[in-house]
Structure formats: C-alpha cells, structure tokens
Amino acid sequence: MSRSTISTFQLFALIPDQETARQYLEERLWPNGPVCPQCTKRERITTRKGGYYRCCACVLTFTVRTEQSSSGPMCRYTNGSTPCTCC
Numbered sequence: 001m002s003r004s005t006i007s008t009f010q011l012f013a014l015i016p017d018q019e020t021a022r023q024y025l026e027e028r029l030w031p032n033g034p035v036c037p038q039c040t041k042r043e044r045i046t047t048r049k050g051g052y053y054r055c056c057a058c059v060l061t062f063t064v065r066t067e068q069s070s071s072g073p074m075c076r077y078t079n080g081s082t083p084c085t086c087c
C-alpha cells in the first residue's frame with residue numbers, strides 16, 4: 001500500500017466529526033486566517049458562531065465551504081472544486 005493513502009478507519013480517527021472537518025479545511029485553505037471568497041480581502045473579517053465569518057468590506061457572510069467568485073488556480077486539497085488561496 002502506498003504511504004500517501006490512509007484507510008477509512010484512519011480517516012475517521014483523524015476527522016471524527018463536522019467540527020474537526022471544518023477546522024481541518026480552514027487550516028488548509030486559510031493558513032494565514034480567513035479570506036473573503038468574494039473580495040479576497042482578509043483585513044476586515046469578523047468571526048461568528050458555528051464557523052461563519054463576515055467580511056465587513058463587502059458585507060458577505062461566509063464559511064470555509066463558500067465558493068470563491070474569482071477564478072484562480074484550483075485547490076488540490078478540495079480536488080479542484082474551489083479556487084485556491086493556500087497552495
């Protein structure tokens with residue numbers, strides 16, 4: 001077996017619930033803090049409950065799963081489903 005893969009049991013041990021999955025994605029996609037998916041700014045973002053963030057520059061409420069509006073390099077951590085801000 002390749003060293004780059006893990007079993008389903010190992011995956012569930014690493015990411016046992018939705019909160020852990022959200023934190024994992026945020027660390028991967030936003031290594032320097034949350035980035036607004038609409039205006040791509042990170043200076044005026046406030047934290048809300050449940051993984052929600054609000055950009056005060058463009059008044060958008062978003063999560064790590066909100067799709068980015070601008071086109072850019074596709075993220076390898078999400079299998080190319082979203083533009084990348086991390087890699």
Ligand SMILES: [Zn+2]
Pocket residue numbers: 036037038039040041055056057058059060
């Ligand atoms: Zn914004």
